[in-house]
Every structure is written in structure tokens, then in C-alpha cells.
Amino acid sequence: xxxxxxxxxxxxxxxxxxxxxxxxxxxxxxxxxxxxxxxxxxxxxxxxxxxxxxxxxxxxxxxxxxxxxxxxxxxxxxxxxxxxxxxxxxxxxxxxxxxxxxxxxxxxxxxxxxxxxxxxxxxxxxxxxxxxxxxxxxxxxxxxxxxxxxxxxxxxxxxxxxxxxxxxxxxxxxxxxxxxxxxxxxxxxxxxxxxxxxxxxxxxxxxxxxxxxxxxxxxxxxxxxxxxxxxxxxxxxxxxxxxxxxxxxxxxxxxxxxx
Ligand code: COA
Numbered sequence: 086x087x088x089x090x091x092x093x094x095x096x097x098x099x100x101x102x103x104x105x106x107x108x109x110x111x112x113x114x115x116x117x118x119x120x121x122x123x124x125x126x127x128x129x130x131x132x133x134x135x136x137x138x139x140x141x142x143x144x145x146x147x148x149x150x151x152x153x154x155x156x157x158x159x160x161x162x163x164x165x166x167x168x169x170x171x172x173x174x175x176x177x178x179x180x181x182x183x184x185x186x187x188x189x190x191x192x193x194x195x196x197x198x199x200x201x202x203x204x205x206x207x208x209x210x211x212x213x214x215x216x217x218x219x220x221x222x223x224x225x226x227x228x229x230x231x232x233x234x235x236x237x238x239x240x241x242x243x244x245x246x247x248x249x250x251x252x253x254x255x256x257x258x259x260x261x262x263x264x265x266x267x268x269x270x271x272x273x274x275x276x277x278x279x280x281x282x283x284x285x286x287x288x289x290x291x292x293x294x295x296x297x298x299x300x301x302x303x304x305x306x307x308x309x310x311x312x313x314x315x316x317x318x319x320x321x322x323x324x325x326x327x328x329x330x331x332x333x334x335x336x337x338x339x340x341x342x343x344x
Pocket of ligand 1: 107108109111144145148149150151152153154191193194195217218221
């Protein structure tokens with residue numbers, strides 16, 4: 086059975102819906118296999134520029150690891166699962182596609198980690214986020230300790246991770262965990278509008294800017310500025326840069342071709 090519903094939503098934009106409402110869209114091995122395959126597929130092509138990931142139903146975006154399946158797994162199997170989870174989340178970050186999490190309900194543990202590995206997060210009013218792992222005797226294993234502290238700083242990350250508490254959508258916005266709050270009933274529409282605002286920009290410029298930001302985070306400022314310059318070289322060589330200048334001069338919208 087397919088674990089995701091994949092829909093084309095306009096040119097260059099896909100909507101992936103985790104289709105496991107009865108288990109609150111938890112990350113099972115089957116779901117993870119399919120997520121990894123989907124990420125690999127869109128990242129190796131040029132057709133899809135932005136992916137919006139959401140969850141089926143209105144209860145959960147993703148309730149984290151599938152705890153029923155986890156209870157049946159050996160330590161070695163848990164390690165293998167974590168390896169694949171970390172590899173998949175990293176592939177999302179390394180992809181030239183932009184990923185947006187549209188958080189439609191609860192996102193706990195691995196659900197919040199999935200959202201954190203996306204480039205941007207949009208939340209419905211009913212969304213709840215939390216790295217709740219310490220409450221069940223583990224720590225975040227899908228990059229949560231590292232990505233949350235890079236996103237909102239170590240102090241606020243510790244506040245959330247050591248208490249394991251759940252944030253509602255408004256708190257998550259205030260903490261800087263989510264980028265945008267969607268009006269009630271308009272989550273997917275809001276996320277797709279954000280996707281469209283990104284998609285209409287020059288493809289090489291968008292993916293290069295994404296990588297420049299991500300790769301610079303662990304560098305000191307001088308190294309990071311040198312990195313930005315190296316990335317700038319990539320856009321300097323594109324036809325789209327010249328098209329951008331022509332369109333400006335001719336007072337018309339640019340027609341980017343992704344090269
Ligand atoms: N793994 C596997 N199954 C899960 C699950 C998970 N992480 N989270 C929920 N489910 C299952 C429940 O066991 C239940 O199954 P059942 O109908 O066979 O009993 C079903 O999904 C519905 O769960 P329920 O708790 O009744 O739904 P809810 O809408 O009231 O609450 C959540 C949804 C997500 C808030 C709640 O299920 C929850 O807190 N889940 C655990 C989250 C968690 O701790 N994740 C791991 C963090 S490390």
C-alpha cells in the first residue's frame with residue numbers, strides 16, 4: 086500500500102500527504118522507505134522544484150516513530166532505522182528542491198524532526214510540535230537536538246527538549262520553530278502559495294541560496310562569506326541571470342529556464 090499520496094499542484098510543485106491517518110501518520114519502516122525513494126526521485130530530476138509535505142486527517146502531521154512497530158524491533162533494527170531516518174532527512178536538506186512542511190496537527194518526536202529537516206514550516210492553528218523523546222526514555226535521534234538548536238538557539242532548544250513539552254501553533258511561531266501560521270482551514274492553500282512564490286524565482290538561484298544558507302551555518306563568518314561567493318559564481322554563469330536583467334530592462338516578468 087502506498088504510504089504517501091503524491092499530487093502535482095501546479096507547475097513544479099508537488100504535495101505529498103502522509104497517508105497513515107489511523108496511526109497518526111507515524112513513521113514506520115514502510116513509510117520511511119517510501120519517503121527516501123520519493124526524495125531521491127525528485128532530487129535527481131528537474132521537474133519538481135518545491136515539495137509540500139503534510140499529513141492525512143486533522144489530528145496529526147506525524148506522530149513520530151511508529152511506536153507499535155518500534156516495540157517489535159531489536160536494538161540493531163532500531164539503529165538501522167535511525168541511520169535511514171538521518172540519511173533521508175539529510176537528503177531533504179541536500180536536495181535542490183525546496184521542502185515545506187505543512188503541519189496540520191500533532192508533530193511529535195520524529196514528526197517535528199521531519200518538519201525541521203524541511204526548509205520552511207507552515208502551521209495550522211491546531212498544530213502542536215514537540216521533541217518529546219525524553220518523556221519516553223530516549224533523545225531525539227533524527228537530528229532534533231542539532232537542527233532545533235541551530236534554528237532557534239541552544240537556550241530555547243534546551244527549554245523544549247529537556248522538558249519534552251508540546252508547543253501549540255502560536256507558541257511555535259513565537260519560538261521561531263514555524264515560519265508562518267495559516268488561517269483555519271487554509272493550511273495547504275497557504276503552503277502552496279508559499280511554494281508558488283518560491284517556484285516562480287530562478288531555479289538555480291533558489292537552490293544555490295538554500296545551500297549557501299545551510300552550508301554556512303557551521304562556519305565562522307569569514308569562511309561563510311567566502312562560501313557565499315563560491316555559490317554566487319554558480320548563478321553568475323547562468324542564462325537566467327541575463328534573462329533577469331533583460332526582463333527588468335523590458336519591464337516584463339522574467340521567463341526562467343533553470344540554466
Ligand atoms: N506510533 C504508532 N501508533 C501511534 C502513534 C505512534 N507514534 N501515535 C498514535 N498512534 C496510534 C494510537 O496507538 C492509536 O491506535 P489505536 O487506534 O490502534 O489505539 C491511533 O494512532 C490514534 O491515537 P490516539 O492517541 O487515540 O489519537 P489522538 O488523535 O487522540 O492523539 C497524538 C494523537 C499524536 C497526539 C497521540 O496519539 C500521541 O501523543 N501519540 C504519541 C506521540 C509520541 O509520543 N511520539 C513519539 C515521540 S518520541
